[in-house]
Amino acid sequence: MARAATTSDAFNAVAEPRRRDILSYLALQERPVGDIVFTLGLEQPSVSKHLRVLRDVGLVNMRRDGRQKFYRTNAEAIRPLHEWTGEFERFWKHQLTRIKERAEETEEEKENA
Amino acid sequence: MARAATTSDAFNAVAEPRRRDILSYLALQERPVGDIVFTLGLEQPSVSKHLRVLRDVGLVNMRRDGRQKFYRTNAEAIRPLHEWTGEFERFWKHQLTRIKERAEETEEEKENA
């Protein structure tokens, strides 16, 4: 088996830096593809391909208006990632405490030396 | 260019479901490789390879003790992902409000019909 498809879930889709840029850009308000191309300075086909991936995993919604298509980030789909990473919050808080403790121990050793 | 390496950053490393499983397992306390193999039911070489990726991006730390190697999740390295996804929190909260509003509008339409 090769690497999981980028379209297999939000984790894979979001691994691409440009897709993260697009999601950030489309979070505040919907935008037509051309705006994304212009603002992020990417090639149009590239943007279309990224949007396709994002749509497939539900990270963006699309609305057609004439010949334009307006995309917008579906923040709700990012929530699971936030929750998964949030599981580790208590650990990094503990780790900081431990690092601090270790630093204080080192200070004591210095004093004893 | 192909897809970015899994070792290029935490986002890419974490896209693999097994690596997420490993990170969760190693968050609470350090464990030797054999424990991961046994608990998660993966092949030993597979676990070693995943650990290699996780180490390369700083998501786990390693300590050797005799012939065993103890790995442990470095939660701090997950923090950037939590923070990036956290940027969208205000949007999904707004979205929920909007969905609620839309539902209420629909109720009104029903009443008017």
Add this chain to the structure above:
DNA sequence: AGAATATATTCTCATATGGGAATATGTCAA
């Protein structure tokens, strides 16, 4: 030294990628 244990690396392979270039599709206007 030699054997057993714990972990890591190498190899092959099917598969997917993202970029670039070219082209296709869909929509509006004249």
Add this chain to the structure above:
DNA sequence: TTGACATATTCCCATATGAGAATATATTCT
């Protein structure tokens, strides 16, 4: 209908993947 505009898809290619199998490395014990 023809042309212009907006977006999407297809093709090619270099590159990386994860699994499996085999093998290598490192460490301890006898």
